[in-house]
Amino acid sequence: MTVNNDLRQAKQPVSAALAGPYGHPFHPILVTVPIGAWVGSLVFDIASRIVDRPGFLAHGSAWLIAIGVLGALAAASVGFLDLFAIPTGTPAFRTGLVHMALNLGVTAAYAAGFAWRQVGDYPEEQGVGYGQLVLSAAALAVLGVSGYLGGKLAYRYGVRVAAEDVQADGFRTHSDRPPGPHA
Numbered sequence: 001m002t003v004n005n006d007l008r009q010a011k012q013p014v015s016a017a018l019a020g021p022y023g024h025p026f027h028p029i030l031v032t033v034p035i036g037a038w039v040g041s042l043v044f045d046i047a048s049r050i051v052d053r054p055g056f057l058a059h060g061s062a063w064l065i066a067i068g069v070l071g072a073l074a075a076a077s078v079g080f081l082d083l084f085a086i087p088t089g090t091p092a093f094r095t096g097l098v099h100m101a102l103n104l105g106v107t108a109a110y111a112a113g114f115a116w117r118q119v120g121d122y123p124e125e126q127g128v129g130y131g132q133l134v135l136s137a138a139a140l141a142v143l144g145v146s147g148y149l150g151g152k153l154a155y156r157y158g159v160r161v162a163a164e165d166v167q168a169d170g171f172r173t174h175s176d177r178p179p180g181p182h183a
Contacts, residue, residue, distance in 0.1 A: 008163075025160040027079045031150070033071025037064045038110060038143065042136050048127030058128045062117045065110050065136070072107040079103070082160050092157040095149055102146035109139040 041064035048054035048061065083100060086093045113135045117128075153159040161167075 025078070025082060027075055027082050027160070028150075028154070030071065030075035030078060031147075034068040034075060034107075034110075035143065035147070037068035037071060038136070038140055040064045041068065042133075042140055045128040045133045045136055049130075049133070051127075053125060054127035055125070058117070058126070061128060061136075062114060065114045065117070069107055069111050069114065072103065072110075076100070076103060076107070086159055092153060092159055095153055095157070096159070099146050099149040099153060102142055102149070106139045106143045106146065109135060109142075113139070 041061040044057045044061035044064065048057035051057065079100065083093070083096045086096050113132055116132060116135075154161055
């Protein structure tokens with residue numbers, strides 16, 4: 001297979017119904033849920049070490065972690081489909097595997113952190129433990145590295161990104177367009 005065919009293959013969805021149509025993958029939309037939830041949970045964790053009566057922040061953080069884990073599972077399912085679109089043996093595929101492995105590790109760390117938080121009760125005067133806070137901060141740091149790799153897949157390798165000739169339509173003025181129907 002040639003490089004152009006490999007690149008064309010990596011831009012096409014394995015299943016448009018499940019992974020999103022050409023040029024509109026679902027994975028980048030879905031990753032906002034765990035990223036937002038886990039960033040919010042870390043903010044709540046830190047705040048629980050600062051405020052009086054921090055129990056509500058500790059409870060809120062646990063809920064955000066659970067929402068993030070569920071969102072990560074949804075994002076992983078469509079991300080896995082996107083990985084199938086990348087030809088094996090390529091740098092893009094290897095980057096995708098590392099991206100996936102890091103994300104699975106982060107999700108497992110947050111799931112373990114959620115379970116750890118269920119062991120004890122958070123009275124109003126008790127914040128999140130330092131070990132739990134460190135686990136969340138470390139998992140979020142790894143998520144940042146994985147996000148960098150996800151950006152590399154999209155912006156450097158063009159995985160699931162529309163071809164440049166399709167992108168160019170967004171930059172043509174009315175006078176630059178050839179006659180015919182346009183989106």
